[in-house]
Amino acid sequence: MKAVLFDLDGTLIDTAADFVRIIQQMCREEGRALVAPELIRTQVSEGARAMVKLVYPELQLEDPVFLAHRQRFLDMYGADIAVDTDLFDGMYPLLEQLEAQDIPWGIVTNKPRWLSEALLKALNLTERCAVLVCPEDVIRTKPDPEPMYLAAKQLELAAEDCIYVGDHPRDIDAGRHAKMTTILAAYGYLPLQYKDDLTAWQADYIVDTVAELQRLIQKLLVQRQTAVS
Structure with missing residues (x-):
């Protein structure tokens, strides 16, 4: 080789710890039950949509509201990309x-x-x-x-x-x-x-x-x- x-x-x-931090922060801001860190970890490799879907399971992936949440997630992650x-x-x-x-x-x-x-x-x-x-x-x-x-x-x-x-x-x-x-x-x-x-x-x-x-x-x-x- x-x-x-x-x-x-x-x-x-x-990178999971930073994704857990951001997803749980979104849950708190929306007054929703916190998503378990173990579940977030299994969705990291599936990308931003899969992780955000854990917070908003009722929204369709192409829904403008969902896409706005996904962009907010990416912005939050990009701003503090290596905290943990x-x-x-x-x-x-x-x-x-x-x-x-x-x-x-x-x-x-x-x-x-x-x-x-x-x-x-x-x-x-x-x-x-x-x-x-x-x-x-x-x-x-x-x-x-x-x-x-x-x-x-x-x-x-x-x-x-x-x-x-x-x-x-x-x-x-x-x-x-x-x-x-x-x-x-x-x-x-x-x-x-x-x-x-x-x-x-x-x-x-x-x-x-x-x-x-x-x-x-x-x-x-x-x-x-x-x-x-």
Whole structure:
């Protein structure tokens, strides 16, 4: 393997606490029952609409009122994007080890670019991240493999020389379709409807912790170096 690519929320960065803070603030402002943090966590990878829907279940997604609430949610998040957010425990050593081995790492996400860039800047990761592919960069987003091919192209690598790590079936589907080695991050924000049978995602590997992920990536790198030599 020559590069490691990550999904953003729930895989590389633990953003859930800030989403919980904002969703519960919206609940309080509307005089509604607080949505449980555990439920919000399962919807993070589904995007802003899914999280806002937890507060306003009676509204249709295309209702102008719902869209206004969604925009308010995004504005609140953008204004305070990393209050309680940080990399998952153990991720800093993993990135440092990759960098020490001259293995580039990057991000392929369905998170809008303005939010992704703001988040990376807040965590001082902008210069360290070798490639960032967001929805605005492609015609078809994950689970289509187009973003994966673009990331590999920008790294000047073949897609099959990349590892992709994600916590949603669309991450694994996109990686598999691009013939990348796929790793399911079971420590992430697994969607409720998919979490009972992780083997059905058809990932090449499943890891339960970042420490396990680090060991696996190093094993794959060694295997490749051995095969090449």
